[in-house]
Amino acid sequence: MYEFTYHRPGSVSEAAKLAGEHADGKILAGGQTLLPTMKQRLAGPSDLIDLSRLDDLRGIEVKGGVVTIKALTRHVTVATSADVKAAIPALAELAGMIGDPAVRNKGTIGGSVANNDPAADYPSACLALGATITTNKRAIKADDFFKGLFETALEEGEIITSISFPVPEKANYQKFRNPASRYALVGVFVAKTGGHVRVAVTGAGSRGVFRVKDFEAALDANFAPAALDGKSVAASGLNSDIHADAEYRAHLITVMAKRAVAAAA
Amino acid sequence: MTAVSMTVNGQHVSAEIDPRTLLVQFLREHLRLTGTHVGCDTSQCGCCVVHVNGDAIKSCTTLAATCDGADVVTIEGLAKGDVLHPMQAAFRENHGLQCGFCTPGMIMTAVELVRRKGTDLDEHTIREELEGNLCRCTGYHNIVKAIGAGAQAMGAAAE
Numbered sequence: 001m002y003e004f005t006y007h008r009p010g011s012v013s014e015a016a017k018l019a020g021e022h023a024d025g026k027i028l029a030g031g032q033t034l035l036p037t038m039k040q041r042l043a044g045p046s047d048l049i050d051l052s053r054l055d056d057l058r059g060i061e062v063k064g065g066v067v068t069i070k071a072l073t074r075h076v077t078v079a080t081s082a083d084v085k086a087a088i089p090a091l092a093e094l095a096g097m098i099g100d101p102a103v104r105n106k107g108t109i110g111g112s113v114a115n116n117d118p119a120a121d122y123p124s125a126c127l128a129l130g131a132t133i134t135t136n137k138r139a140i141k142a143d144d145f146f147k148g149l150f151e152t153a154l155e156e157g158e159i160i161t162s163i164s165f166p167v168p169e170k171a172n173y174q175k176f177r178n179p180a181s182r183y184a185l186v187g188v189f190v191a192k193t194g195g196h197v198r199v200a201v202t203g204a205g206s207r208g209v210f211r212v213k214d215f216e217a218a219l220d221a222n223f224a225p226a227a228l229d230g231k232s233v234a235a236s237g238l239n240s241d242i243h244a245d246a247e248y249r250a251h252l253i254t255v256m257a258k259r260a261v262a263a264a265a
Numbered sequence: 266m267t268a269v270s271m272t273v274n275g276q277h278v279s280a281e282i283d284p285r286t287l288l289v290q291f292l293r294e295h296l297r298l299t300g301t302h303v304g305c306d307t308s309q310c311g312c313c314v315v316h317v318n319g320d321a322i323k324s325c326t327t328l329a330a331t332c333d334g335a336d337v338v339t340i341e342g343l344a345k346g347d348v349l350h351p352m353q354a355a356f357r358e359n360h361g362l363q364c365g366f367c368t369p370g371m372i373m374t375a376v377e378l379v380r381r382k383g384t385d386l387d388e389h390t391i392r393e394e395l396e397g398n399l400c401r402c403t404g405y406h407n408i409v410k411a412i413g414a415g416a417q418a419m420g421a422a423a424e
Contacts, residue, residue, distance in 0.1 A: 003285065005284070028328075031326065031327065035327070035328065048328075100311070100396040102322050102323045103326075103397060105321060105322050181309075
């Protein structure tokens with residue numbers, strides 16, 4: 001690890017001030033991605049702003065058909081929350097598929113969304129469920145939030161405080177995981193909210209999470225796996241690596257989308 | 266340097282540390298509690314699992330500084346004097362180890378698993394929950410048996 005200056009702010013405003021002052025600093029939430037990246041010296045922040053004391057950023061609330069999860073809520077809490085399981089079971093299931101039990105005991109929803117790893121699970125849920133990401137400054141629609149590989153709409157000194165998910169009529173997440181890293185080779189989140197279907201894919205896109213409008217239109221007309229017969233995403237623009245090439249990922253997207261629709265229907 | 270203080274296995278400790286210090290380094294190098302192992306150093310193998318405020322976490326992927334004020338339990342903190350914790354005893358009785366390197370992490374994961382899911386664990390649940398713990402000897406069969414038996418023994422001991 002490269003050297004850094006450690007800060008442990010006591011409030012969101014203090015954390016935001018520190019983040020604004022240290023342009024090369026990073027915000028530490030659960031650290032389950034950031035710390036491994038720093039250990040490999042792929043990241044070398046000048047300052048580390050540890051949010052672990054900000055207990056008012058933890059908690060889950062379901063009100064008026066919206067599930068709001070505060071940013072420092074850990075994956076284990078979402079996965080086991082009776083409120084989330086009742087309102088959006090697919091979201092609780094997704095949280096329970098992240099990493100392994102020890103990682104889920106530390107990793108947070110805000111950290112995952114802010115980092116926007118192209119193989120992370122939560123970005124697909126945000127996009128498919130039409131979530132709103134709330135920061136210390138403003139509210140951002142998921143459609144405007146995810147900008148590309150590890151890139152988001154967050155500005156310097158901006159910290160996610162909560163994420164709100166409208167409760168869908170139907171939803172399901174299907175993940176084809178890399179057996180070693182447990183990250184998604186392909187993950188597909190399908191949700192039907194207010195009569196409209198949204199399909200979001202993680203793990204596959206070379207620019208991160210994306211929606212498949214073609215699938216959405218077909219499923220709007222007929223919410224059944226057969227609606228996706230013969231449909232596929234072009235392999236160009238998908239990741240190729242030693243685990244799966246772009247053609248295989250393209251194939252998996254249709255397969256996982258159909259499974260998600262079958263499970264949600 | 267950053268000041269940290271925490272409780273480790275019931276004892277209060279404080280130190281001035283480089284903020285880069287990982288919890289596992291703090292435990293092994295500062296406190297000389299070398300029962301917690303580092304297998305992969307990339308949060309895959311689970312040899313470094315310890316409990317922080319009751320949660321099983323990977324101490325190679327946690328800064329010691331973040332654990333300021335926390336209650337930490339390592340493998341050294343499980344036995345009561347010469348009496349092994351029921352999960353440790355079950356690993357011995359079921360020969361749930363070959364080389365033993367992964368054993369501390371396996372046991373710390375297993376003890377937390379029992380707290381979360383109870384003392385009646387089927388084989389499928391145990392194997393699923395061991396997702397983040399690797400045994401390089403591939404001795405999973407007896408590890409799974411040991412955890413099942415240890416869970417039952419923890420239940421009996423609590424009665």
